[in-house]
Amino acid sequence: MLQPMNRKPGQEIQDILTEIQRLHQELDSWTAALAADPLAPEDHYVPNVAAAYQRIKAGIGRNSDVLMRYLQVPSSPAGPVLMVCLDGISDTQMVDQDIVEQLLTASASPNSWDETVVTPADLGKATEWPDILQKLSTGHTLLFAPGLSFVWVVDTVKYPQRSIERPQTELAVRGAEEAFNEVLMTQKTQIRHRLHTPDLLFIDQTIGRVQQATLSVAYLEGVANPAVVSTVMERVEALDVDGVMTITQIAGLIRDHPRSIFPTVRQTERVDIAVWRLLQGAVLVMMDGDPFVLIAPAPLIDFYRTAMDYSSSWVDTSFVRIIRFMGWLFGIYLPAVFVALAEVNPSILPTSLFVIFQGSNIGLPFPPVVQVVLMILVIETLREAALRLPKALSTTIGTVGAIVVGTAVVKAGLVDTQIIVIMTLTALSLFATPVYELTGTWRVVGFLMLGAALYLGILGIALMTVAFVAVLVDMKSFGTPYFEPWAPFRPDDWGDAVLRLPWVDITGRWTAPRSPRPTWRRTSAVSTHPRLQKGKMGSRP
Numbered sequence: 001m002l003q004p005m006n007r008k009p010g011q012e013i014q015d016i017l018t019e020i021q022r023l024h025q026e027l028d029s030w031t032a033a034l035a036a037d038p039l040a041p042e043d044h045y046v047p048n049v050a051a052a053y054q055r056i057k058a059g060i061g062r063n064s065d066v067l068m069r070y071l072q073v074p075s076s077p078a079g080p081v082l083m084v085c086l087d088g089i090s091d092t093q094m095v096d097q098d099i100v101e102q103l104l105t106a107s108a109s110p111n112s113w114d115e116t117v118v119t120p121a122d123l124g125k126a127t128e129w130p131d132i133l134q135k136l137s138t139g140h141t142l143l144f145a146p147g148l149s150f151v152w153v154v155d156t157v158k159y160p161q162r163s164i165e166r167p168q169t170e171l172a173v174r175g176a177e178e179a180f181n182e183v184l185m186t187q188k189t190q191i192r193h194r195l196h197t198p199d200l201l202f203i204d205q206t207i208g209r210v211q212q213a214t215l216s217v218a219y220l221e222g223v224a225n226p227a228v229v230s231t232v233m234e235r236v237e238a239l240d241v242d243g244v245m246t247i248t249q250i251a252g253l254i255r256d257h258p259r260s261i262f263p264t265v266r267q268t269e270r271v272d273i274a275v276w277r278l279l280q281g282a283v284l285v286m287m288d289g290d291p292f293v294l295i296a297p298a299p300l301i302d303f304y305r306t307a308m309d310y311s312s313s314w315v316d317t318s319f320v321r322i323i324r325f326m327g328w329l330f331g332i333y334l335p336a337v338f339v340a341l342a343e344v345n346p347s348i349l350p351t352s353l354f355v356i357f358q359g360s361n362i363g364l365p366f367p368p369v370v371q372v373v374l375m376i377l378v379i380e381t382l383r384e385a386a387l388r389l390p391k392a393l394s395t396t397i398g399t400v401g402a403i404v405v406g407t408a409v410v411k412a413g414l415v416d417t418q419i420i421v422i423m424t425l426t427a428l429s430l431f432a433t434p435v436y437e438l439t440g441t442w443r444v445v446g447f448l449m450l451g452a453a454l455y456l457g458i459l460g461i462a463l464m465t466v467a468f469v470a471v472l473v474d475m476k477s478f479g480t481p482y483f484e485p486w487a488p489f490r491p492d493d494w495g496d497a498v499l500r501l502p503w504v505d506i507t508g509r510w511t512a513p514r515s516p517r518p519t520w521r522r523t524s525a526v527s528t529h530p531r532l533q534k535g536k537m538g539s540r541p
Contacts, residue, residue: 043129045151049082049144052151056084060133067092075106075117078146089139091158094120099141099154110145113152118143122155134212159183164190167270169436175311176272184214184288191218191284194275199223205236211243215250218284225281225514231478232283232296247290254285255296256476261444263437264477266298273307281515283478297477299484299512301497303435309500318499324432325498331429332446335372336453336461338422342368344457356418364416369454371415375423376447378409480512 045052053068060066065087070080081103085095098119108116114123126132126142127150136142139157164186167179180187188202199221206214215236219229235254244250247267252258255265268274269292274284277295285294295302304324309317341349346358366374409415426446433439445468452460475482485493490511495501507522509515 045127045129045132045149047147047149049079049146052144053082055129056133056136060136065089066136069100071100071103073103073106073110073145075108076110076145081110081146082144083141084136084144085141085156086136086139089158090141090156091139094156094158095141099143099156103143110148110152113143113145118152118154120154120156124153124155125150126153127151138212159185161186170268170270170273170307170434172306172308172311175307176270178271179269180271180274180286180291180293182289182291184216184286187286187293188216188218190271191275191278194271195220195278200278203233205233207236207239208241208243213244214288216286216288218278218286220278220281223279223281223515223517224283225516228281228297228478228480228513229283232285236285244287245289247285247287247292247294250285250287251294256478256482260471260475261441262300262472262475262482263303263441264298264475264482266295266302266435267292267437268295269293270307272310276310279520280510281513281517283513297480297512299477299480299482300472301485301493302510302512303438305496306434314500314502321498321500324434327429327432328442329429331426331433331442332449333461334422334426334429335376335446336449337458338418339369339372339450340453340457340461344453344455344460348458364413366414368416368419369450371419372423372450374409375415375419379423379427380443477512480514484512 056066056068061068061084067083067085067087067090069083071083073081083095083099083103085092102117102119103113106113106117126135132142132151132153135153141154141156143152143154145152161181161183164181165179166177178190180190192200197220201219201221203217204214205217206212217229217232217236232254236250239250239253241253251263251265251267255263257264274293274295278284282298283296285296287293304321309321312320346354364371409420430439430442430446433442449461449464452464454460456463469483472483473481473487481488484490485497492508493511495506495508496510503521507519509518509520
């Protein structure tokens with residue numbers, strides 16, 4: 001066997017003696033720990049600082065960002081105090097000023113440090129090793145004192161976060177411009193900043209065996225239906241996962257009909273939308289690390305209510321909502337109706353329109369349905385390219401690409417000009433969907449409508465419409481009808497459905513959350529016709 005070069009003759013023996021001495025000290029530590037509490041389970045902390053040091057050092061302490069330090073505390077004559085924290089996640093300035101500096105001059109016994117020495121407000125105790133190591137990994141500082149049967153856990157978590165910014169996916173011309181960020185504590189603060197009431201409750205729940213993600217369920221006590229709150233809590237508590245990355249994964253696990261293409265839980269990044277839904281009796285689910293929050297229940301009509309609807313006049317809001325629904329009709333039915341009339345049911349067309357349809361396809365190599373599918377693929381490719389490119393280039397690529405491709409396919413004789421017009425209207429109509437979750441849903445519905453029109457024409461479109469309505473009527477969102485106020489028919493909700501009535505005509509909350517307080521506004525005693533009468537003008541001071 002080759003011997004290492006430049007090694008002193010007695011160095012190997014010295015290394016062996018050092019290792020034996022270390023193992024002897026570790027054995028003594030564990031022996032003392034067992035003697036102090038021989039019946040303690042393996043995961044239960046025993047009052048032995050040296051054993052705790054070895055356990056942490058052999059596990060998470062192998063990482064370079066784990067700070068472990070012994071402190072000679074005057075009030076701990078039995079031995080030094082071990083302090084452990086994570087560099088980068090723990091606020092080291094807070095650790096130095098509020099913990100280390102205080103302990104070096106402490107005269108009170110370790111049992112009373114929460115009352116006399118350690119100054120941070122959030123201070124707790126831990127006795128189980130899984131809880132101790134979990135607190136350490138989340139940024140808390142641990143204090144191991146000799147003879148103390150528990151570990152002091154000090155909240156020194158530092159929350160790195162971006163500033164409050166404008167919403168990126170739910171833009172509005174008027175109204176508040178405040179979006180959530182990724183820090184759960186900041187999300188709670190943003191909501192409390194608008195709802196100054198003790199009825200606002202946050203219930204935290206930690207999920208995940210590996211990641212340990214923190215969720216928070218928010219609702220207004222007395223406004224939210226207790227049955228809806230308990231349903232949300234039961235589904236959140238039933239989550240058994242290693243970890244999750246986004247709130248979308250949570251939505252897919254707790255929502256009704258998880259395999260349906262229709263979303264039954266709404267996501268929003270706007271603070272004003274979340275607060276208004278709380279006032280209507282809904283329940284929020286927030287997650288630390290994701291700027292979007294979930295709203296439950298969420299019927300289909302709720303996806304067409306935007307923040308700007310409540311910042312504009314009722315006339316403008318009602319007109320815009322009608323435009324949205326007209327755009328929905330164009331986006332879903334326009335390509336399907338064109339294919340049905342051009343290929344399956346041309347006999348129902350007027351003679352002049354029939355001649356135009358048939359004459360425009362003379363000389364083209366593909367039938368209308370192939371042309372429609374080709375343009376759908378082109379539009380979707382341009383959309384994906386615009387999303388992936390930097391913002392400075394996305395607008396240019398989208399505009400130039402649409403013009404160049406549209407002109408090229410027409411001049412090449414691959415697509416008729418009528419198809420270009422129809423697909424342009426279809427794309428603009430689908431892009432007018434106010435909530436992003438529904439955009440993909442309506443694309444799928446449009447493809448299914450196109451397939452039905454290709455085989456059965458107008459009859460196929462009618463049958464597919466009936467099938468989708470039947471599916472929507474049967475769906476639920478946390479126990480509430482998904483297709484209300486149409487099925488079941490609820491005329492009280494029509495004041496804020498397709499149209500939006502003036503505020504003086506709206507007194508009730510939405511029926512979907514089933515709030516125990518059905519009205520949000522008392523009838524005003526002020527006259528709606530404040531015309532001054534003759535002789536009651538008053539005198540000037």
